Amino acid sequence: MKNILITGCSSGIGLETAKLLDASGIKVYATARKQEDVEKLKELGLKAFLLDVTNEKHIKTMLEQIYSIDGKIDxxxxxxxxxQPGAVEDITVPVLKEQFETNVFGMHEVTRQTLVYMRKQGYGKIIQHSSVLGIISLKFRGAYNCSKYAIEGLADTLRLELSNTNISVSTINTGPVTSKFRENALKNFRKNIDIENSAFSEVYKKELKERLENDKDDTPFNLPASSVANVVLKILESSKPKPRYYVTKATYLLGFLKRILSTSLLDKILNKI
Incomplete structure (x- = not known):
């Protein structure tokens, strides 16, 4: 039986992926950062464990546990x-560091430690969750944009470095997908952005706050979280996974425009989104 470690399973994409893979006969190690979320995962019948990707010891313990049980990490x-929403000039260095701690450094440390086992066994599949915002940038998403751009650089480089091994690296570029991402982003926006004293104060109040508070899935090209779960399953079932997978028409469209348009023309389009 194949096994997989999935980080960030408290809701949305991580949760749906864990459920789908488990139902497909794959042994899933579903993890979450908070114990209450771990308990909820267990209530759903999933094998759930506590894992904070910003904690190196958590990662080490989790991987040791998987290997001791299965003798492999597929x-x-x-x-x-x-x-973390907000204009670039409103993102303080500590807030930017916090964004990178989870999105980039946590992902990197999980990857780095997992590779020790995959090197030992001679095979494995690494799946990195990026975004359409790792391909193009949108305003008021600077912290998130650059964290995803960083993932792209790490994944592309790692793929080249592992090209002579049986360890694959696949990047998933997800567009608008139904999840609690917007709800959590709103909390971070309120917590870390000085709305009243920003040069974008009026924009924040009229547009950004309203968009984040909108709980309707009316974003163009929006897909359910299961759309990403299906891609992960496809990668696991493939003997030769592709290096990159686009999810949602928005990703395909914006990825195409990034390739064919000048920077100035693309900026005009992105400024309208």
């Missing part, structure tokens, strides 16, 4: 991450 889906 795959890892680095899904844990969050969004």
């Amino acid at each position: 795959a890892v889906f680095n899904n844990a991450g969050f969004g």
